[in-house]
Amino acid sequence: MVTVGILIRFDAKPDKVAEVESMLRSALLQVRGDVSTIAWHAMRVGPASFAVFDAFEDEAGRQAHWDAYSKPLEQAAPALFIAPPTVDFVDILGAKLPGA
Known part of the structure; x- marks a missing residue:
């Protein structure tokens, strides 16, 4: 059961949209582990x-x-994003996950 989460929102600089998309796609490989x-x-x-x-x-x-991934996000932000990301630590009230 999941009880907590992190919601992060950010806007890419106009010339960095493709780079941000690529970064997110490659992040999946890290998060899988x-x-x-x-x-x-x-x-x-x-x-x-x-x-x-x-x-x-x-x-x-x-x-x-958060400890593992917040520093790389913080370091990448000035080059890629218009402003610092908005980060919300959230409580999950309900969820439907595969296999549940």
């Missing part, structure tokens, strides 16, 4: 707007994921 991440979704929500949603069983998993 992260046992604490129950679900991970990278989304385009507008022409240059993106979001990532991660779901975890508990706070320890969420914090472990």
Whole structure:
């Protein structure tokens, strides 16, 4: 069961949209090896707007994921994004996952 998540939203610089999309596609390969991440979704929500949603069983998993991935995101942000990403730590009220 998932109880907590992270929702990250950001807008790519106009000349960096393809690079951001590529970064998100390659991030999937890294996250697949992260046992604490129950679900991970990278989304385009507008022409240059993106979001990532991660779901975890508990706070320890969420914090472990954040500790592993927040620095690379922070370091990439000035070159790729119009402004720093918006990060929300969320409580999951309900979820439907494969196999559930």
